[in-house]
Amino acid sequence: MISKDYMIMAAQGIHARPATTLIKLTKNFKSAVSLKKGDKVVRLNSILNILSMTIKGGETVCVIIEGEDEVSAATAIDLFFTEELKHL
Amino acid sequence: MKGIGVSPGISIGRAFVIKKTEPALTGILLKNEAEILLEIERFDLAVSHAADEIESIKANTVLQDEELSLLETQIELLTDPQIKADVIEKIESDKKNANDALIEVIGNFVQLFENMDDEYMRARSADIKDIGSRILNHLDGQGQGKVNTYKFAPDTIVIAEDISPSDTLTMDIKHVTGFATQAGSKTSHTTIIAKSKGIPAVVSCGNALATVVNNDVVILDAINGIVYINPSQEIIDDYTIKRAAYRERTDKLKALKDVLAITRDGKRITLSANISGADDMEDVFYNGGDGVGLLRTELLFMDRDSFPTEDEQFEFYKSIALRSKNKPVIVRTIDIGGDKHLPYFNLPAELNPFLGYRAIRICLDRKDLFITQLKAILRASVFGDLKIMFPMISNVQEIKSAKSIVAEAKAELLNDNIVFNADIKIGIMIEIPSAAITADILAQEVDFFSIGTNDLCQYTLAVDRMNEKISHLYDPFNPGVLRLINNVIEQGHKHNIHVGMCGEMASDPIATLLLLGMGLNDFSMNAASIPTIKNIIVNNSITKARNIYKNVMEMNSSEKIIAYLQEAAQ
Incomplete structure (x- = not known):
């Protein structure tokens, strides 16, 4: 299992567009990916569940990845949160 | 009637009213296991048809980025596992048919989102309602035909x-x-x-x-x-007149918004904006700006009854950094004194406030205030490309002192395990003649210069801008002022540092070619002026600008210079 904290570097937070991108990204991997904010945890496959967490810019979320390809999934997700998110 | 204007413009036309009907529950209850399985299958089929429908819109329509991403989101919503799980739950446990199960599940999500305290999330309830009725159309077997295709008359x-x-x-x-x-x-x-x-x-x-x-x-x-x-x-x-005027203005803007400010001979010029808060950021990008050349921080200190705390300041800088799309944002440290006063910070009356206790002079004297601001900026620097700029620098010692306080602020943050951009760029305003004259010395201490022409002009010509009797002497085209500006640009580039301008001259269309000719490559101004200046840049060349600059430097009076530049601008 890999887990890592990310600070959300986008003013609008995780709104519909980044949430969609994130779900599509995680579909490329077999690993189960979850998102944790405070004590709320959701699977990263439901856009409604992600949006209902209302993750805002500057907040910190924890990404938890578990599965056979968790290392490559973690790399892709890392790029998403540190780079791609800023441009969405 | 009054509403919120969200996409600016003026229209005159005839109304076409679209009315929606709320879906009605059927009240049907399922009788046995076989019906339950059939309903789940019917639901799955409706979802997949609805998704196909969106895929076909995607494939058959020319779409802009916004619309494309919207469709992608719609597909995610349609196929959302949570919706599916909830619908199946209602079919299996409550024996509802697929229509009623879906209407209830969508209703619950709509309510959940409508009650959120975030405006953006509240607005998403409309998207959820929309995919709900899309699936419902397919459940009723009406499919594609049911999609409303409205025909509109012109206007x-x-x-x-x-x-x-x-x-x-x-x-x-x-x-x-x-x-x-x-x-x-x-x-x-x-x-x-x-x-x-x-x-x-x-x-x-x-x-x-x-x-x-x-x-x-x-x-x-x-x-x-x-x-x-x-x-x-x-x-x-x-309104017919207003509409024409608005169209003319926006057409010009639209044509230039996404065009890069590149001269005809290929030199890329940076056009940034002067702003006072996060709300201005939208304007910057709307006008096609490349970033922020001057963030005034005084707004943060005004309209209150005590100094803002480090956390309050941090939130201010952070909100701007987050909205900056990673474009550079130059943060000017507090520039109070002179004509800018704070009700809770008692500055004794001075005979010559513009020559008095102000800006960096206060900061170096009141290290407590300065370090609070610096720490807040540093903390926000991980959220965007922030740079720090000191105003009113008159000698090299002030830069050294200010930089050592920056180093102290960094050490304190490091000690508290707080992240910041350790390589944050530091620059100064060039607005005092001594700084302009000694640009070669100061350039060795900083990463960039930004020329503040308003104060530079006032100090160089010994003219109080507010004094009407002598306001005609306030003249940025005075050969003395131009020589100072030229020296700053030349020395800055000789020492390989970035030179920008954030004073009013940067937005003066008469000055643009002259400044280009001097080698200035970063103009910062109020966002609304950016299209005008960009228009000049894309229609001219550096070669032409160099010639204009050479001619101007040989002229002996600002009357001649202004007349020449006006002619050249035609």
Whole structure:
């Protein structure tokens, strides 16, 4: 299992567009990916569940990845949160 | 009536009213296991048909980025595992048919989102409602045929309670010149589409809009958020003139917005904006700006009764950094004193406040205030490309002192395990003649210069800008001022540091070519001036600018210089 904290570097937070991108990204991997904010945890496959967490810019979320390809999934997700998110 | 103008512009046209009907529950209860399985299958099929429908819109329509990402989101919503799980749960446990199960599940999600305290999330309830009715259409077996394809006459203004994503995508909006809705907000779907298509829209007009009928004459003033229904001829005439003026202005802007400021001979020029807060960021990008050349921080200190805390300041800088799309933002440390006073910070009256205790002079004296601001900026520096700029520098010692306080601020943060950009760039305003003259010395201490022409001009010419009797002497084209500016640019470049300008001269179209010729490559101004200056840059060459500069430097008076530059600008 890999887990890592990310600070959300986008003013609008995780709104519909980044949430969609994130779900599509995680579909490329077999690993189960979850998102944790405070004590709320959701699977990263439901856009409604992600949006209902209302993750805002500057907040910190924890990404938890578990599965056979968790290392490559973690790399892709890392790029998403540190780079791609800023441009969405 | 009054609403919120969300996509600016003015439209005059005739109303087309779109009415929605709420889906009705069937009340059917399932009798056995076989029916339950059939209903689940029917639901799955409806979802997959609905998704196919969106895929086909994607494949067959020319779409802009905004619309494309909207469709992608719609597909995610349609196929959301949570919706599916909840619907199946209602079919299996409550024995409801697929229609009723879906209506209830969608209703619950809509309510959940409508009750969120975040405006953006509240607006998403419309998207959820929309995919719900899309699936429902397919459940009823009506499929594609049910999708509304409205036909509009030219100059139609669409009036609705709210416009769903599906409506706007399947609407033939070629003739739509405006939207007015009862509901909606700055982040609702109507807004996003109207903005991306450049169609004026006023949302949140309330119930008054329900009285509008087809073919009513409507004026939409989406600049001020006003909707007129069947107005008098006088108002129509007035708005016809306003509309023409607005179109002329925006056409110019639109043509230049996404064009890079590159001269005809290929030199890329940076055009940034001077701003005072996060709300200005939208304007910067709307006008095609490359970033922020001057963030004034005084707003943060005004209209209050005590100094803002480090956390309050941090939130201010952070909100700007987050909105900056990673473009550079130059943060000027506090520039109080002179004509800017704070009610809670008692500065004794001075004989010559402009030559007195102000800006960096206060900061170096009151290290406690300065370090609080620096720490807040440093903390925010991980959220964007922030740079720090000191105002009113007159000698090299002030830079060294200010930099050592920056180092102290960094050490304190490091000690507390707080992240910041350790390589944050540091620059100074060049607005005091001694700084302009010794640019070669100062350049060795900083990463960039920004020329503040307003104060530089006032100090160089010994002219108080506010004194009407001598205001004619305040003249940035005075050869003395021009020589100082030229020296700053030349020395800055000789020492390989970045040189920008954030004073009023940067937005003066008469000065643009001269400054280009001097080698200035970063102009910072109020956002609204960016298109005008960009227009000059893209239509001229550095070669021409160099010639103009050489000629100007040989002229002996500002009258001659101004006359020459005006002629050259033609």
